[in-house]
Amino acid sequence: MSTPAPGVGAATPAAGQVLLAPPATNREGAIERSLGIAAVIGSPAYPRDEAWIRESVGIAWDRNHDPVGVGRQLAAIRLSPDRRPALGELGMPVLVVHGEADPLIQVDGGRETAAAIPGAELLVVPGMGHDIPRALWETVVDAVVALVHRAEPVGRPPVPQPAENRYPETHKHARWGRLLDSKGNSPGGDTA
Template sequence: MRDEYQNDILVFVTTSVAANGIDITYESFGSPEGRPLLLIMGLGAQMIQWDEEFCGLLAEQGHHVVRFDNRDAGLSTHFHDAGVPGRGGPAPYLLEDMADDAAGLMDALGWTAAHVVGASMGGMIAQAFAIRHPDRVLSLTSIMSTPGPAVAPPSQAAMAALMSPPPADRAAAMEQSVRTWSVIGSPGYELDAELIKERAGRAYDRCFDPAGTARQLAAINGSPDRREKLAGLHVPALVLHGEADPLVPPAGGQATAEAIPGARLVTYPGMGHDLPRALWPDFVAEITKLTKG
C-alpha cells in the first residue's frame, strides 16, 4: 500500500511493509538524503499523534523523518487472536518485540542505523531498541518516558483517565479524548480541544481497537526494568520530560537520564503528558542539536 498526501506544510507518503513478521504502516517526511530519524509513539496512540507540522519542522532541520503505527495500533498488524490479556496473565508480546518491529521497519527502509525518538511507551520501546540493537542507534531521545513502570507510578487521576471504559462511538471517542487530555495534558499550556477532537476522530476512522491498547499495556507491565542495561549504552542520549506530568511523573525522566551514561536531561515547567505546540521549536532544537552531534 502506498498513498501520497499533500497539505500546506509538505508532501508525505503512507506505505505498508512487511517487517519482523507483521505488516507495519508508516509515513515519511523530508528528503531521503536527510539524517534518518524514527519516531515511535505511545500506548494506544497511532502515528498521527506525531503531528504533521511537528514532523515537518524536524524535516526542515535536515532529517528524513519516519513515523509509524506500532503493532496493535492504527493500520499495522493487530493481534486479535491474542484476545484481551487477563489481569496478571502473560502478555502476548513484550516491548522487546515492539523494538524488533522498529528494527524490521528500518530493514525495509534500507536504514543501517537511525536517530531514534520515542514518546511515553514509545520512549520505552526506543530504550529497548537501543539495548537490543545498539549498533543501529545514532542517537536516542526519550520523551516523557521511564525505564520501568514501577519507577514513576501515575497519579490516581491519571490512571483513572487512562483506564476509562471504551467509548461507544466516534462522537464519544472525541469527547472522551478531550476529557483524558484535560487530566494528563499540560496545565501550563492552553488545551486545544478542537485539535484533540479532530485527531481523535481521525484515529477512530483509521482503527478503533481497545483490546489492542490492552495488549500494549500488558507489554509495558510484563517487560523488565531497563536501568541496568541502559547503563551499558554508549550512544548520545537526550531525555525530555514535563515537570507537571501526572501519567509518567518526572522521576521517570530523571531515572532514564541517570541510567544512560552522558544523557542530557531537559525538563519543562507546566508540561504534562503531551507535546504542547508552544514547545515544538524547543523540542526540535534539542533533537537537532543531538542528531548533528
C-alpha cells in the same frame, strides 16, 4: 517509552484512573474520552488544543480503531521489567524530554531514564504534562537539533549545519503531512 522500572515515575491516581476508564464504543465517544484524558494528563501551563485533539483522534479512529490493542499496550506497560540495565547499554546520543507536570509518568521517571543512559541529556520542561503543546514545539525541536549537531558521526558524513533561516516561510511538517507555514497554518488558512 514508559517508566524505566516498576515503581519509578508512577502515575498519579487521577492519571491512572482516567486511562483505565472503559474504552469508547464509537468515534464521538473516543473523541470525548480523549478530551477527558487530555484534561488530566495534558500540560497545565499551556492551552489545550481541543480542535487538534478532536481532529487527530477522529483520524486515528477512522484509520484503525483497536480497543484490544490499547488494552495490550497498557498491560505491556504495567508488566514491563526494569529497563535500566538495557538502557545502560545504549551507545548513542540520547535526549530525554520530560514534562515537570506529567502526572502519567512523573518526572522522576524521566530523571531515572536519563540517569540510566550513559551521556544522556535531560530536558525537564516546566508546566508540561504528558503531551507536547504547540507552544513548546520549537523548544523541543531546538533541543533535538542541538543533540544531533553534537553527536559524533559514525561512518557517515556529518549532519549539515542549519541554514541561517532555520524556520523557512513554508515547510513540510510531520503532522499528517500537510504543508504548514512557520506558525502552523496551512496555505488555505486553517490552523493545523
